[in-house]
Amino acid sequence: MIKRRTVLGLIATALAPFNAKAAFTGSDYLKDDIKAGKLPDVAERLPRNPRVVNLAAKNRKPGRHGGVVRMLIGGQRDIRLMPINSYSRLVGYDEHLNLQADILESFASEGDRVFTFTLRQGHKWSDGSPLTTEDFRYSWDDVMNNKELHRGGIPVDLRVNGKGPSFEVIDERTVRYIWDEPNPDFLAQLAKPSPLVIYMPSTYLKQFHPRYQNQDTIAELLKKYKAQDWTDLHQRMSRTVRPENPALPTLDPWYNSTKPPAGQFVFLRNPYFHRVDENGLQLPYIDKMVLNISSPDLIGAKAGSGDSDLQFANVDFTDYTFLKAAEKRFPMKVDLWKRTQGSRVALVPNLNCKDDGWRALFQDVRVRRALSLAIDRQEINKAVFFGLAHEAGNSILPDSPLFKREYEQAWASHDIDMANRLLDEAGLTKRNEDGVRLLPDGRPAKIIIESAGESTFESDVLELITDHWSKIGIAIFTRVSQREIFRKRVIGGETLMCVWMGLDNGVPTAEMSPNELAPTFDDQMQWPVWGLHYLSGGRDGHPPDLPEAIRLLELMKQWKTAGTHDEREAIWHSMLTIFTQSVFTIGIINQALQPVVYSTKLRNIPEKALFGYDPTSFLGVYMPDTFWYEEDHV
Structure with missing residues (x-):
């Protein structure tokens, strides 16, 4: 601990x-x-x-x-x-x-x-x-x-x-x-x-700054380093x-x-x-x-x-x-060594995707919970990680003083019947002749899961999940692309879902920022547009319109001005409750070994x-x- x-x-x-x-x-x-x-x-x-x-x-x-x-x-x-x-x-x-x-x-x-x-x-x-x-x-x-x-x-x-x-x-x-x-x-x-x-x-960098360097010399440096302007040169050097x-x-x-x-x-x-x-x-x-x-x-x-x-x-x-x-x-x-990520591998639905039909479904908590419940984490742990990892959602580890078992196990059991009931309640009651559910607009519920292809076991995990989700009427396909292209597609709303890792910091203390739990960065693949809005100070992207995400931002801002340890700890627990119950990211296993x-x-x-x-x-x-x-x- x-x-x-x-x-x-x-x-x-x-x-x-x-x-x-x-x-x-x-x-x-x-x-x-x-x-x-x-x-x-x-x-x-x-x-x-x-x-x-x-x-x-x-x-x-x-x-x-x-x-x-x-x-x-x-x-x-x-x-x-x-x-x-x-x-x-x-x-x-x-x-x-x-x-x-x-x-x-x-x-x-x-x-x-x-x-x-x-x-x-x-x-x-x-x-x-x-x-x-x-x-x-x-x-x-x-x-x-x-x-x-x-x-x-x-x-x-x-x-x-x-x-x-x-x-x-x-x-x-x-x-x-x-x-x-x-x-x-x-x-x-x-x-x-x-x-x-x-x-x-400063002694070194002042040579690239017009406040301390004459324009002729800066012009020579721009030519030497093939920079567009002095700001490009300064940032590069x-x-x-x-x-x-x-x-x-x-x-x-x-x-x-x-x-x-x-x-x-x-x-x-x-x-x-x-x-x-x-x-x-x-x-x-x-x-x-x-x-x-x-x-x-x-x-x-x-x-x-x-x-x-x-x-x-x-x-x-x-x-x-x-x-x-x-x-x-x-x-x-x-x-x-024990990996500290909240989940070694996670499925991340893009709540900001451009596809109107899928965006509405992914923003329905019943759909996210159903997708999580349909995954047989025990089978994945045994088949891919030799049973040495820990079956859990995307949450913090027991090594953190903030750990509660209810966070890691939120909607992380294997329950096909409940998963099917939740999808029915979300309006996905019709299926085609292959048993695949139909979206409200009549399209089959087929999800392309995108990957940067950097982890060799991702394909093994996805192969198993393909079978798991077929039992709830969801079909999945995979697409691999180079990391930079992959990230651009996520931020641009082109991806429906991706496979990635969970929380970077799975061992936080109350004194560490809970910003990973709220939309604060554009590389948070579940809500990149909302994160960009916060990161840019409101100049780009747009603010969240999902009540739970709005509340997470409010709590994160409260943490930043909290004056005592007890206040910060209470805010952490409130945010962890919302984050894990909302299943914004679908964790599979954590405490994997490196x-x-x-x-x-x-x-x-x-x-x-x-x-x-x-x-x-x-x-x-x-x-x-x-x-x-x-x-x-x-």
Whole structure:
């Protein structure tokens, strides 16, 4: 069970500094650059008060420097895994999902309205430029409040009831954000896998901004980088989600040294990384992370052939038997972590689809409940997941302090008779000669379920559901398309239903935002148009017209201004009740297992852990910068 973070009026985190800089030890990997005068000694590269990671207190072993970790990725876009796994954040979660200072030396919150952040003295970006409050001011004044870069104004995540904070620079190490009402989601947004960006490497980025650069030079840069205008150039050169610009300074433990396109991306240790272990060794322990591009379909086989030192991307439970057998042939180990999604695989009816007939049916809760009740989850679990997953709807896991069995089991039993009665009550009483129900306009009830085709077991699951739904007079067909096309079709209302995953965060605490339960994003496939309306501040899409969805939005907005833990917890439970009883998404199984493959020489990798994008950032909360080789490995 995840520990619940105690919410205080004042939260502050700071770590005691070492008594002497002589205690610090750097990697020999950088000794030639130090000798050549390209880098200062490690004591001059670290902040005066670095973050000290006490590994012994985490039941792990302090390590040693050196080595290369090879990983396989399915395409260039997957280099985005590095900043997620590296998990260097202003504030971040530990493995128990408690917030702690990381890049910040300390943070304080007063009533979830006033947030004061203090930086570590002498902290530097990977290029050696100083990290100061100027980087926060630049992000606030010159990026977020620049109408050319942010036409809609500051990000929605910084607004409470439509109003943003005031921003103050106290000194070169201290900034403050003040809202008129509580903003309990602010710290959690900074700790996300793809965090809210409130600071940027201003020393580097000012060369692309017309406020600091003359027009002639910007014109030359536009030509050099083949950019349309300065905003396109600035956005491209500052992108951190996919670190494709090797020149962009970072605070992560490794930085990308490879300019795309390439078949291999080499991430090198950040000489100025701000963490050390209890023995004074600067982290990360590993010198290089090498990401080799391979066909996604071959990654499981290659990982089981010793071509990867650390692998979780593009391997799934279907690969487990093969990978486990490979332990006998190669110096590798395979562990199973618990996936944190609300459902490993879910069917998502598009309540915003353009088809008037199906849209009306999908917005009828009786239809959604019937489709859920018709699924034999036990058969799917046994046939596809060897009975090792958990049969449930799309809801939170027992690892969350908010868990209630009634949420996961809402309309998730197997009851064909009730499913047929609900469809009859919804007006689908007529059938054709094949037993397929007829829609009110006379068309047969045939649903095309669309997929991005990225999970090998999806076709097996859909084959079983085809049989299940035939018993209630619903016929289904499948269509596979590339992910970008797939997403565009969903947002455009072209899809009736898709197969995807459930809630990203199946292990929330009351202090984490419940925005996944309400229409707040355009990539929520059950209501993308409603989500776009919220995300755009009302400029695009249209607001929900379904009472339950409207109520979820109201509750989510109430959570954002709730002043106490008890208020936030009560709102979470209200939203979970509505979300699960309404069956907006049809979950099938959760608590599925994820293979994590790694070299037997690597240390500090947990044998059992939670695995997911949000909130654990895949490997992030387990700190890959503390992984190390017990033997020499090049």
